[in-house]
Amino acid sequence: MTSTLTDLDQINAEIMTAGATNPFGKDIEPGTGVSGEIIAVIRRHRRNSKGLPLYWVDRKPMAVEAGDPVIDSQLVVEIDQAELVDAQDEGLRLITLDRDVQRALRAGLRKARVAGVAVGGRIEGLLYVGPVEGGGYGRIYDLGAYVPPTA
Incomplete structure (x- = not known):
């Protein structure tokens, strides 16, 4: 399955994620959370630390142009002002929709009785609970609520 992103998709992803x-991240502490309004939903081709695009090779992301591109889906959330760290912070957070975040988001969407996220919707209390118990791979997240946009 090949997913092609247009130049406009790439430009919008760069614009919306600058400063987000x-x-x-890696050093997250349990209890860390985020709340705010979804201002953009983006997809982009993942790159490695050297800026090279990644492709799926033998079920692993590699910087060789073989296989399908590794595409990340992300939400750009404008957080509530009370959460801002300092004056340099634009108040944007970039939430990558990995399988663990998706699990929590799905549960919140079902509670809200909506079919999916929308720009203008609010994420209330997306919280990192901790690592998967028993030494397994992954993280546990909890979503307080998803509030769909008003018409």
Whole structure:
């Protein structure tokens, strides 16, 4: 399955994610959370630390142009002002929709009785609970609520 992103998709992804930080990085502490309005939903070709695009090779992301591109889906969330760290912070958070975040988001969407996220919707209390118990791979997240946009 090949997913082609247009130049406009790539430009919009770069514009919307400039200054946006990942609230759930490697050194995250349990109890860290984020709330705010979804201002963009983007997809982009993942790159490695050297800026090279990644492709799926033997079920692993590699920087060789073989196989399908590794595409990330992300939400750009404008957080509530009370959460801002400093004056340099634009208040944007970039939430990558990995399988663990998707699990929590799906549960919130079912509770809200909606078929999916939408620009203008609100994520209320997306919280990192901790690592998967028993030493397994992954993380546990919980979503307080998803509030769909008003018409």
